[in-house]
Amino acid sequence: MKILLLGSGGREHALAWKLRQSPLCTALWIAPGNAGTAELGTNIALDPNDFPAVADLVQREGIDMVLVGPEEPLVRGIYDYFQVHFPNLPVIGPSQVGAQLEGSKAFAKEFMLEMGIPTAAYREFTAATLQAGLDYILTQTPPIVLKADGLAAGKGVVILDDLAAAQAELRDMLSGKFGAASAKVVIEQFLSGIEFSVFALTDGKDYLILPEAKDYKRVGEADSGPNTGGMGAVSPVPFVDEALMKKVEETIIKPTIAGIAKRGIVYKGFVFFGLIKVGGEPFVIEYNCRLGDPETEVVMPRLQNDLVELLQATHEGILSQQQIVMDPRSAATIILVSGGYPGDYEKGKVISGLTAVKDSMVFHAGTKNSSDGIVTNGGRVIALTSFGDNFDEALVFSNRNAEVVKFEGKYYRRDIGFDLH
Ligand SMILES: Nc1ncnc2c1ncn2[C@@H]1O[C@H](COP(=O)(O)OP(=O)(O)O)[C@@H](O)[C@H]1O
Ligand SMILES: [Mg+2]
Structure with a gap:
């Protein structure tokens, strides 16, 4: 089985190392990979978010399975893209809707609420409900947790001890501090543990x-x-x-x-x-x-x-x-x-x-x-x-x-x- 692994970090080197131990893996490509993955397979310099380029590679090399390492291609819908263009190709990762569990904090919170899964109490706000958000913050006991809804490369969560600072942060986020990722903001209860x-x-x-x-x-x-x-x-x-x-x-x-x-x-x-x-x-x-x-x-x-x-x-x-x-x-x-x-x-x-x-x-x-x-x-x-x-x-x-x-x-x-x- 010819496998294509997307990504370039330590996670991908560890996955490549593990895939290579399988007798079922006859050839491995890593895109873009790093100097470590180059020792385990063929690195291909392409952006995993460029789906047509990934599809070209799949076609050219006769790839039998794609394993997606990072979140961004998943949240952008790489699974669904391949469902359309190569419906029989195993792509390991969620569909774009499933990837919303990571791609949207509000989606994840609403999902957990519906399923009765223990998580911090929360509310969500947008620019249209800014005033309600500012008022809501005043009803809370600090510390207060503000989260940009979308992907923000690990920078979208701010925890503040001061309600006025939390109000200022909410304004900043809703006016584009994290771009489209903070067009919606989740405010949640702080959990200590x-x-x-x-x-x-x-x-x-x-x-x-x-x-x-x-x-x-x-x-x-x-x-x-x-x-x-x-x-x-x-x-x-x-x-x-x-x-x-x-x-x-x-x-x-x-x-x-x-x-x-x-x-x-x-x-x-x-x-x-x-x-x-x-x-x-x-x-x-x-x-x-x-x-x-x-x-x-x-x-x-x-x-x-x-x-x-x-x-x-x-x-x-x-x-x-x-x-x-x-x-x-x-x-x-x-x-x-x-x-x-x-x-x-x-x-x-x-x-x-x-x-x-x-x-x-x-x-x-x-x-x-x-x-x-x-x-x-x-x-x-x-x-x-x-x-x-x-x-x-x-x-x-x-x-x-x-x-x-x-x-x-x-x-x-x-x-x-x-x-x-
Ligand atoms: N409700 C919460 N209570 C206490 N700490 C939190 C809470 N939510 C997030 N954090 C802290 O912020 C970190 C980042 O939040 P997380 O939701 O994992 O966002 P991301 O990983 O996308 O930046 C967590 O690892 C945790 O340390
Ligand atoms: Mg986290």
Whole structure:
């Protein structure tokens, strides 16, 4: 089976690595990919949002399956595009309506309300209802959470301790702070607790639960400083015990998949549940319609199934015939980032030491091949994933290798998992 994987981050390198282990995968293309994926298949320089270009590639190479890594092509409707042009081609990901679970916070909240899924109380406002929004804020107790409805590259959520500041933020958002993404704003109750992520693979009626994970989004140690795409992750998550996971499955996963089926939404792909444990109870912070990054860099190593077999069963709607097998060990990953990230940073720094890494898996994120060798090409550069009997033991290897891999300006967090002891 010839497979095309869309995307270019650490998530995609980890997926490519996993796909390549399947005897069913006879050839792999990655578009656009990075220097790591280039070692596992053929990188093709094209934009995953350029659907006609993706379709040309599919036609030219006789691709048998497309796996979509990032959210943007899904939210823009790549699934539906291929339904029209290549109706028999397995595309792994939700339809455009299903992708609204990530693409519109208001859609997701309304869906959860209808399905009785635990999530923070909320209201939604547009420019036409600005005054009602300003009044509503005054009825709330801070902190107050404002969310741009649409995709905002992880920057669309603002949490404020002051009601006047929240009113000002609402005005800014509704007058285009995040462009069309904030033409609608969700205001929700602040939930206090500890976050974690659960992933499911669904064919639209059945589902399989993948290893759970916890990621670290802030750039600074002890979760300080600005948000990033993610600085590290661990799986499993020590506080997610069987009892909590059972609640997640019964109160969140089952009603979500049942809701997808009830609405007749076509969804053959991954669902990411961004969760928070409040007291002993899980609540949904958000849905994503694809796997997370860097969570994938710990989830794929722990998944012992043949990924291609799982994706085929997803496409055929026979997921109920499959069972997930997880590596019982802990996996942890540390992300090496460019100096200055998530603010301005330089690219093109030569990366050395990659071949000297021992006892960790190396997943490339922002890297590319150049005449100088492999160089940095983004904020997040390299993920170093290791196994151990617990995450601390796994991190010993990742930390050691974080020193072995070198590039000018390299930075990483030395405290991944700090809140889990
Ligand atoms: N209702 C809430 N209560 C407390 N924290 C929240 C709430 N909603 C979001 N957050 C915080 O903001 C982060 C980003 O929100 P999220 O809905 O995941 O948006 P996105 O990932 O699209 O930026 C969450 O990971 C969480 O830390
Ligand atoms: Mg999030």
